[in-house]
Structures are given as structure tokens and as C-alpha cells.
Amino acid sequence: MIRIEKLTKSFGKFKALDNISLHLEKGQAVSLLGPNGSGKTTLIKSILGLVVPGKGSITINGRLVSKDESYRAGIGYMPQIGRYPDNMTIEQVIRMVRDIRKDPADCDEELYFRFGLNKVRHKKMRTLSGGTRQKVSASLAFLFSPDIYILDEPTAGLDPVANEILKDKIAAECARGKLVLITSHVLSDLDGLTSHIIYLQDGRLMFHESVEQLQARTGERKLNKIIASILEKQNLITC
């Protein structure tokens, strides 16, 4: 579904992404991991067309990202920080995005109701807490049942109940054969959810493997243990 070929992006002298090639397929739940500043957000933004790639190409369902914007109809994006115009209400924000999408009749409003946003729909965005804003962002990302979900730190700032609701929803969408791309620093949140792991460091792709492969290789079950053991080994090699 997403094919990235030799993607390179530099900001001045700094190489944010260095020659990255990736193939992501349907039904996968891919975790995008890496330390701060490793290029995760730049990669996501390149897929969304927010960052113009320097070299290389990105194709989604066979369509080149740089060509036109229609491919984005098949993507649901949840940003890391959701900031909305101060005086809009929750209802207006959702209405507006629906209007932009030409108001499809069947919208997936499950998260909207399960998060209880319908009870606070007349509240202005300015007055909302960070967590509630995250809930709005999540509801928007899942509203149009897209084929691809791109979730940037989706669980940051959510309370435990909302966290579970969101994880259930992600798992359900994955089971329906959607592609989910998640970045998160809370590895325990990703346990049991992800099928593949992409690890970036200094803009370079360190590895892209399925969780089973990694488990077999390291002999660990938990995601944080797996990552820790791989990083330790790499440090030994470089020393």
C-alpha cells in the first residue's frame, strides 16, 4: 500500500531522512520507533505530503504522493499536538472536516460517542484539556474509515480508559485489513498491537522486521525488552 523508495530529505546540512526504502502492506500494524529527532515525524509528514521530499519517491496504492492530493482521502491522520481554532466548538470542528470531505453519509462515529465527545460538543476548543483535544483528533482520524491510519503519539495524554478504547479501535481496524502506522514512546502501549517494527536512528533505517522475527532473534517477549536487547547488541558492535 505504501511504497517508499530511497527517500532522502535534508534541512540545510542536516539529513533528517537518509535513503529510506520501505514497503508497508495491508493488515499490518507498524510501529515507527526511534529516539527524539530520528526522523519519525519527518517520515510521517513526507507520507502526508506536508514535507516535500528531497530525493526518492513515495507511492500510495500506486499513486505518487507528489502528483495530486486525492490519495489523502484514504488516510486518517492523528497529529502529535492537536491545536484547533480557539473559538470553534467540537461540533464545528467535526462538521468542518466532514464538509471538506464532501460530507460522506456513513461516518464512523464510534470513537466520538465512546469518548463521550457528544456530551461536550458545544464546548469551545480553547477550553478543552490536552487529553480531550487528543480525543477530538482521534475521532477525526477514524471518522471516514480510511484504508491507512497514521497516528503520531496517539496515546500521549489520554487517560487509561480512553487509552484502552483507542487501542481496541486500532486493533479492530487492523483486523479489518487496514494499515496502521503508529509512533509512540510508550512501548508497553504497543505490545500486542503491532505486527511490525521500524526503527529509525539519525534519519537512517536501522531495521524493519515483524515482531515474531524479532522475538525469535532476541528471545524476549515484551517489546521494550526486545528493543533494549537489540540496541545493546548494536552498541557492542560499534564500540
Added chain:
Amino acid sequence: MLTVSKYVFLDLLKNRSILVYSIVLAVLSFTLLGLSGGSAKGLLSLLNITLLFVPVITTLFATIYFFNSLEFIELLLSQPVKRTGILLSEYAGMALSLAAAFILGVGLPLLIMVPVAASFMLVLTGVLLTFIFTSVALLIFVLSKDKTRGIGAAIIVSLFFTLLFDGLMMAFIFTFSDYPIDRALVGIMSFNPVDLARVLMLLQLDVAVLMGYSGALFKEFLGSATGSIYSVACMICWAVAPLLLAIRVFRKKDL
């Protein structure tokens, strides 16, 4: 595209700064028009207020608002929409709501107290200036790397056009006063939308000759009608050119 404008407009109408801006303008208008009995005198005072307030407030407020909506613009751009459309609708929503605030704050008092043609011209001048400086703010927004620099640039640009430009022009006139620079001055003035607005209004009030060198020059070279048309045309260019440039830059910008 229009949908986004509509929501931006609705959001800004409820914005407290816009409300305060409108109220301050209204209070100033009523006081100035009430104080000075003659309509021309009142209009002149109000013109000076407009020429100072509108560029500074518009540029600063619009720049800050655009930077605050950066994350929201990113979210909108993750939808199947064109970049140009989103930028234009942000611009339209902003310019229209500031223009509405100006029309309410200055236009309404004028309509009640001095319902003459020149009053209409003053409102038109203010609206044109609003569109021009919103355009400039949008250009500053797409060119600046971060909010702090953007706001700094907005302050400098608005002060340049409202205060500094006149000072530079004075220096130019003094330095080259021995040469025939009259025509050149008319040309130089076209580079400042605030001066164009002033001339446009003064030509209407028939006090052009009283109000300094530039006004007299305009009257002499172009006459009232041609002068007015010329300055309106220049002002429209001032609104359109930065907007087009901003779109050009924004198309290739990394967000």
C-alpha cells in the same frame, strides 16, 4: 475551499481581540467626529487614526493568528485538499473578519454622523488597507521559520510602512531638493500602501495641497480622478502581489 473560510470567519468573529479592535475604533470615531464640528476636519483625524491603526493591528494580529493555526493548517492539509485552497481560505476568512470589524467600528459611526461620499471613501480605504496588510502578514507567515521571528518581522514591516517610510522619503527630498525629483517621488510613493491610502483620501477631501508635498504632487500630476484611480489600482496590486507570492512559497514549503 469556501467551507474553510466560513469556519475561520466564524471563529474570528468570536475572537476577543477583534471585538476590542472594533470597539476601540468605534469609540475613537464617535469621539473624533463629535469633537470637531466640521465634517472634513473630523474625517481627517479619523483618517490619521485609520492609517496608523489598521496596518499595525492587521499585520500583527493576522501574523499571530496564522502562526497559532499552523497545527490546524497541517491537519487540514492531511485531508484531500490543495495547499493553495487552504491558504486562500485562511486569508479570506482573516481579511473579511478584520474588514467587518473595521466597517463596524468606523463605517457605522460615519454613516450616522457624516453620511457623505468622502466617508464612504474612508471606509473603502480602510478595507483596502486591511486586505493589503493581511496579505503582507500571510507572506510573513509563509516566509518565517518560527513564530517569534514572524512576529518580529510583522512589527518591523508595519512600522516601516506607517512611520519609517515617510522619514526616509523626507531625507530623500532634502538630499535631492536641487534636482527635479517630483515625478520620481510619485513613483516612490507607490511603494507604500499607507501613503497611497492617504493620497486617495486627501484627493477626495480637496485638501491635498494643504497636506504636504506628496498630496500636492499627486494633484498636480494626475488630477483628482486619475490620481484616485491610480492609487486604488496600486493598492489592489499591493493586496494581490504578496498574496500570490505567499501561495508560491507555500506550495513548496515544508511544514
